Every structure is written in C-alpha cells, then in structure tokens.
Amino acid sequence: MRVVKTIPDIRALRQKLNGTVGFVPTMGFLHEGHLALVKRAKVENPTVIVSIYVNPKQFGPKEDFGAYPRDLNRDLELLRRDGVDIVFVPSDDEMYPPEFSSWVDVERVTERLEGAIRPGHFRGVATVVAKLFNIIQPSRAYFGQKDAQQVAVIKRMVADLNMGTEVVVVPTVREGDGLAMSSRNIYLNPRERQAATILFKVLTLARQLRQSGEKDAEKIRRQMTSLIQEEPLAQIDYVSIAHAETLEELNSLDRPAVASLAVRIGKTRLIDNMPLE
Secondary structure (H helix, E strand, O other): OOEEEEEEHHHHHHOOHHHEEEEEEEEOOOOOOHHHHHHHHHHOOOEEEEEEOOOHHHOOOOOOOOOOOHHHHHHHHHHHHHHOEEEEOOOOOHHHOOOOOOOOOOOOOOOOOOHHHOOHEEEEEEEHHHHHHHHHHHOEEEEEEHHHHHHHEEEEHHHHHHOOOOEEEOOOOOOOOEEOOOHHHHHHHHHHHHOOOHHHHHHHHHHHHHHHHEHHHHHHHHHHHHHHOOOOOOOEEEEEEEOOOOOOEOOOOOOEEEEEEEEEEEOEEEEEEEEEE
C-alpha cells in the first residue's frame, strides 16, 4: 500500500494505473461503514484509492473541526488490512494554498435540511470532492447512504459539470441496535448512546407506515416527531419526508422518497435517513 501526501505524486501514480479506479473519500477515523465502501470498491475495480482528509471548509465556525477524531496510524492499518492500493493524505496547504479562491456551489438541493442549518457546509463538500475527483480521476466513487443529502449534492454536481465519475451509493452500515455507524458516535456517553437508538426506531416507524399503505407525508412526520419527543435526551433539528433526489418536502408519497432527520443527543448531533419504498 502506497501512502501519498502531494498532488503531483498521486497524479504520477494515477497515470501508471490500468483498468478502472475505485475511490473512497473519507475524513478518517474509519469504521465499518467506511470499510464497507472499500470492500465494494475492491470487488468492482482492480485499483482502490482512499483519501483521508478532514476538510476544514465544510465545518462552520462553531462546529467540531478541532475536536473531530483523528487516528491516522489506525486508519492506515485498517486500509492495509483490507487491501487498499493507495492512500492519499494531503495537508491543508496542499489542498488550499494561500492563493486559493475558487468554489463549487450546487444550488437548490443544498438549500434545505443540512444546508439550511449549516450554511456553507455543502459549498465546502462540493469543492473538496470536485478537487479530489480532478486530482484522482476515479472511474467510480463510493459514498454511504447515511449521508443522503451529500450523495444528492455530489450526484447533481457530477451530472451538471459532466464529470466522468460514476457515483456508487452503498447502504448504511449499522450497529446491532440500529444506530448508524459514524465517527461522531465516539462523543456519546453510555446513557446518550442508548438514547441515540431513537433515530433508527423513528426511521423504522416511517418505513412501516409507508409499507402499510400510508401516503400522507405530514402524518408520518408528525408520528416521527412524537416518537422522538418521548426520548428526554433528544432535541430535534429537523424531521423530513422528501423527494429522494431533490429533497423537496412531500405532501403525498407518490414519488421516490427518503425519511431523514437530524437529532442532538446531549451535545452530539446525529443524522440518519431511510429510503421509503
């Protein structure tokens, strides 16, 4: 496994590769959710590249950039074990030199849910992903369903800018009690960790209502909200039943939809979602 820190070096390696290249962009502190993306990429491509970069441009001024968990040596060992070929670990100066002044703004789909609560977040996400795609030129890039809005933003960017990368979405990997795997789960104390299971319970309720024939999106939102409010440690940021691609809120479930939510458990903000079929 090669560990590369500069853009010229990763480009030089990329030029020597034959066949398709699968790419998994991460912010490190890897868990089984990330490794599921790696495993899928390994099955579908002869070469797999993973990036580890905590992108400062997608964090707001009051968010947890400084405290975001990092353990590069552990991450590299996990990737080596899973047979990754190349790991790109750039510095901030490498990605954003002093003269940097170009940004990627994806409109509409970024204006709701996470985008409404975290202004500028998706500008940072779209910009760093566009840079990584330009640097690595992957055939396929792998993202988790857990970050459904991020996936929608990246798909829109790839389509609008005629990028040649195929975006592959991998189902959310969950703990035994349903909690979606996330690097931020480490912030939860034991009581909060138990309380956090409410997210999966609420999404399961939404899916069950849909499967039973319920088409009134507002009714489902109300029942989801009511269930969250039964958990005293949970504070709602949003509860959504939206179009799966545009993330516009729906009144009737007559189109592909996704139930999503953001909930604060103590000081930890968790997001999760579930497609409603």
